[in-house]
Amino acid sequence: MKKLLILLLLSINTLSYTIAQETSSSRFSKIVIDPGHGGDKPGAKGKRSLEKHINLAVSLKLGELINNYLPDVKVIYTRTKDVDVDLINRSRLANREKADLFISIHCNAAPNRTACGTETFVMGLAKSQANIEAAKKENADILTEANYAENYDGFDPNSPESNIFFALYQNAYLEQSLSLADKIQKHYTANTKLYDRGVKQAPYLVLYKTSVPAVLTEIGFISNEREEKYLNTEKGQYEIAASIFQAIFNYKNRIEGKKIAPPSISELIPHRVIKEEEERIKREEEERKIREEQDRIALEKQKEIDAQQKEKEAREKEANEKDSIATEEETNDVVYRVQVFVDKAKLSKEDSRLKDLEEVWMYKDNKMWKYTAGNFNNFNQANEYRRTLKDKGYKDAFVVIFHKNKRISLERAKELEKENNK
Numbered sequence: 098m099k100k101l102l103i104l105l106l107l108s109i110n111t112l113s114y115t116i117a118q119e120t121s122s123s124r125f126s127k128i129v130i131d132p133g134h135g136g137d138k139p140g141a142k143g144k145r146s147l148e149k150h151i152n153l154a155v156s157l158k159l160g161e162l163i164n165n166y167l168p169d170v171k172v173i174y175t176r177t178k179d180v181d182v183d184l185i186n187r188s189r190l191a192n193r194e195k196a197d198l199f200i201s202i203h204c205n206a207a208p209n210r211t212a213c214g215t216e217t218f219v220m221g222l223a224k225s226q227a228n229i230e231a232a233k234k235e236n237a238d239i240l241t242e243a244n245y246a247e248n249y250d251g252f253d254p255n256s257p258e259s260n261i262f263f264a265l266y267q268n269a270y271l272e273q274s275l276s277l278a279d280k281i282q283k284h285y286t287a288n289t290k291l292y293d294r295g296v297k298q299a300p301y302l303v304l305y306k307t308s309v310p311a312v313l314t315e316i317g318f319i320s321n322e323r324e325e326k327y328l329n330t331e332k333g334q335y336e337i338a339a340s341i342f343q344a345i346f347n348y349k350n351r352i353e354g355k356k357i358a359p360p361s362i363s364e365l366i367p368h369r370v371i372k373e374e375e376e377r378i379k380r381e382e383e384e385r386k387i388r389e390e391q392d393r394i395a396l397e398k399q400k401e402i403d404a405q406q407k408e409k410e411a412r413e414k415e416a417n418e419k420d421s422i423a424t425e426e427e428t429n430d431v432v433y434r435v436q437v438f439v440d441k442a443k444l445s446k447e448d449s450r451l452k453d454l455e456e457v458w459m460y461k462d463n464k465m466w467k468y469t470a471g472n473f474n475n476f477n478q479a480n481e482y483r484r485t486l487k488d489k490g491y492k493d494a495f496v497v498i499f500h501k502n503k504r505i506s507l508e509r510a511k512e513l514e515k516e517n518n519k
């Protein structure tokens with residue numbers, strides 16, 4: 098490891114020298130745009146889209162803006178279709194072309210669905226576990242590449258030692274890369290509503306093997322519903338691409354010692370896209386209104402059905418009550434009956450359990466219906482009837498006494514009889 102480190106530091110010195118010579122020419126003439134993932138490596142997954150498609154769409158828009166507004170800059174893509182390209186070959190393309198800049202475009206994702214915003218990475222030592230995790234996710238694509246251990250010098254994304262070792266590699270380009278990353282974040286904030294998570298360092302393999310100024314930008318969270326929706330609109334993609342474009346425009350100016358303001362965001366986004374976006378919003382608003390109206394009508398209909406149902410139930414209840422056993426008119430007399438059984442249900446007079454009984458009468462007590470038979474004006478007659486019922490099988494029958502349809506005790510009955518006889 099130590100020997101390697103010394104070799105590496107030596108090579109950084111050589112590289113720095115080369116850059117110094119190159120930048121003295123003060124020309125920015127070539128950019129490699131790298132849409133992350135592709136083919137059978139979809140990257141992060143949203144609810145309704147895949148990262149690889151958004152990365153490509155934004156990359157192509159960025160290239161289009163550079164072609165239109167910076168015609169002296171040659172645009173090279175690592176892919177222009179939905180195909181898989183090994184990370185090592187993406188870096189090699191930038192190195193072979195001696196590009197002035199390499200930019201890798203990605204979407205972020207997190208288990209926490211509220212995580213949001215943009216961030217731009219340069220190769221370096223991750224300062225937080227979160228940044229290491231972010232790099233690990235993007236680096237995982239190499240695991241299916243042939244000879245990946247050899248190509249990435251035994252890089253192990255899970256080893257802290259690897260992180261430190263590989264972070265040293267691109268320090269020679271750190272200043273330029275940081276300068277661009279900073280500009281990209283500033284323009285995102287100026288042109289979009291996306292939260293600025295800032296410029297960060299992490300050991301991204303696609304940056305590690307790239308021997309030119311290089312950044313990896315995460316343009317929003319595909320795992321966040323609102324941002325996924327935004328990243329899938331033409332307008333959102335143009336706003337992101339235009340932000341990166343303005344940053345590159347200023348970066349190029351700085352290298353070339355010029356002071357020209359980049360085209361404004363409204364110049365950069367095609368009128369067609371703005372118009373389509375306005376129409377989309379209008380259409381969605383109309384659809385929302387129609388849905389609300391449909392919901393309102395459905396609710397009204399349901400209310401009507403409920404009211405009819407209630408009315409029907411009330412009518413049925415009334416009919417049932419007429420049909421069931423009549424309650425007695427209130428008199429001042431004390432009435433003796435025989436209670437035969439209790440039931441939760443209110444039985445109709447046709448019920449088989451009531452057919453042997455005379456003068457059936459029921460009352461509700463403690464949520465139960467209590468059924469009585471007979472109607473006498475003294476205890477003895479009622480008790481006689483109780484014996485008859487017992488013989489018929491009503492083993493638990495007993496005498497109950499009522500006054501004004503309320504149960505009373507035998508003592509109270511005697512008092513009342515005395516009063517009534519006065």
Ligand SMILES: [Zn+2]
Pocket residue numbers: 133134140141148203204235
């Ligand atoms: Zn990615």
